[in-house]
Amino acid sequence: MTGLAITSEAIVVMTGALVASGVLIGLGFWFSRIVLSVDEPSKRQSAGEFVLAFFVNKAREIAHGENRQRIIETVAPLLATFFLFIFVCNLIGVLPIPVFNRPPTSHFSVTLSLAMCSVIGTLLAAAAFKGPLATLKHLVWPNPMQWVSEVTDVMSLSLRLFGNIAGEFMTVTLVMQVVPYGIPLILHALGLIPAFVQALVFTLLTSSFIADALHEQKRRPKRTKAGQPVDAMPSTTHAEGGFAQ
């Protein structure tokens, strides 16, 4: 929560984020050089397909309507990027390097920018698939304060990730000052669980935001076709908006 100054903390965090990006880009190149085969898939191909299938299935769950394929092709890489980047960033904490083993996600600026990417990406996806006007209308209709939910989404996403990872990092650091050997290993092993779960939660919440932003337009015409009164619509959409937080 420092200002714009380049502090040593910021340098550590930026190095960590760069290392994480470098690891992911390297893995991407390594995986892209597989000889693909249907009959005898290599181990690398199976592993890559396992990861890819998870995100494609997630995107398939939230995509409906006529441009379903395009939604899947847009959303799946976004979700995969969020998950892999946050996961690798969280794992930097277990590296046995003295100063640089601070997870970048334990700095609020990193999680805030990730959360802003998520929410702005959601709005952009909604603008691309529903039209910009419908997206803007969704921000102020039926509830004129609907746009507040986007701001609170940013706050809750970023604070959740930051709190979890920073809390775990602080605990390990404090314990390490008291007992430098043995116990921190157990804490690191336990820390792998929140590292995975928080990356997954960030991804799942992003996918549910995107699903909420995309689905509204599909449901509305269905209800009016069914002959229900127009007055019934705002209350239902309002309930959905409330759930999105």
Place this chain on the structure above:
Amino acid sequence: MNGVLLALVTVLPIAIGAAVAAFAMKQISTSAIDGMTRQPEIAPQLFTAMLIGMALVEALCIYTLVVTLVMANNLG
């Protein structure tokens, strides 16, 4: 005096917040496990819903942690 004040405004809120969040999480996980044992075929969907619910509960606890950290920074 300062130590007592620090304890009151930092340690007590995070303790209460964590306890209440733990209670809510217990409720969520119990219900989810109940559902999963009754209908194992929808276990993945229930697991996803459980994770999202837990994340929403946990966010409240994290807000307490953040407020606590800010208070601790301001006080000393």
